[in-house]
Amino acid sequence: MNAPEKLELIKPSIEYSAQYLAMVDEGIETGEGYGYNNVELAREDFAAFVQELEDESQGIGLPTGLPAQQTYFLLKEGQMVVGEIRFRPAITPPYEKYNGHIAYNIRPSQRGKGYATRQLALVLQEARKLGLPFVTLTVENDNPASVRVIQKNGGKLLQTIENPLKVQVREREGRWVVEDVKEAGVTSNLYLIELASPQ
Numbered sequence: 001m002n003a004p005e006k007l008e009l010i011k012p013s014i015e016y017s018a019q020y021l022a023m024v025d026e027g028i029e030t031g032e033g034y035g036y037n038n039v040e041l042a043r044e045d046f047a048a049f050v051q052e053l054e055d056e057s058q059g060i061g062l063p064t065g066l067p068a069q070q071t072y073f074l075l076k077e078g079q080m081v082v083g084e085i086r087f088r089p090a091i092t093p094p095y096e097k098y099n100g101h102i103a104y105n106i107r108p109s110q111r112g113k114g115y116a117t118r119q120l121a122l123v124l125q126e127a128r129k130l131g132l133p134f135v136t137l138t139v140e141n142d143n144p145a146s147v148r149v150i151q152k153n154g155g156k157l158l159q160t161i162e163n164p165l166k167v168q169v170r171e172r173e174g175r176w177v178v179e180d181v182k183e184a185g186v187t188s189n190l191y192l193i194e195l196a197s198p199q
């Protein structure tokens, strides 16, 4: 039997700029786009992009109400960036329900190989190290592949919410503010993955 491919989570770094941008380009070429991060900045100045993500992970410069978010790249065999995952360890109850702790994506050409499942499992290890008793994730509308990824990591559907509120960052009179915005026509499925049994 072949050994499983080596997959690891790495912090964003300039070393992988070409690989990361290749993943972004692939998303755009397939017509799906790449709306997960500040990719304009990534193209203009990758070092500044890395610094922005590092600040975001420490909660530096974020509008009040927006939780710190850690971004990891999923690196295959030490060379190819095949996915990205965002983890918000400390979220407040409304954010827990409407946005969740974790969001992810896999490069279109690399899907269907179990990478999203393994990527989520790797972030759950980080969440366990921090002592989180559970994480929540939301899946919008019909996304059976993502539902499967969550189920394969032990996730259970908690609630289905029509027209959910989403915490979004908006510009108001030259300032960034955090607002709850109702997403009409969206069905949000809230999943929970238990990391520790209740005492």
Ligand SMILES: CC(C)(COP(=O)(O)OP(=O)(O)OC[C@H]1O[C@@H](n2cnc3c(N)ncnc32)[C@H](O)[C@@H]1OP(=O)(O)O)[C@@H](O)C(=O)NCCC(=O)NCCS
Binding pocket: 103, 104, 105, 106, 107, 110, 111, 112, 113, 114, 115, 116, 117, 118, 138, 139, 140, 143, 144, 145, 146, 148, 149
């Ligand atoms: C969702 C996503 C991350 C899945 O990535 P992936 O690497 O292909 O996922 P995996 O290979 O680990 O697992 C996918 C599972 O879904 C199943 N699946 C895929 N398409 C499916 C479909 N249309 N219906 C039912 N199951 C499906 C696969 O068979 C697999 O399950 P299995 O291992 O039991 O066979 C990827 O499609 C993606 O990046 N989509 C765009 C971004 C996105 O939707 N992110 C999640 C937001 S909630």
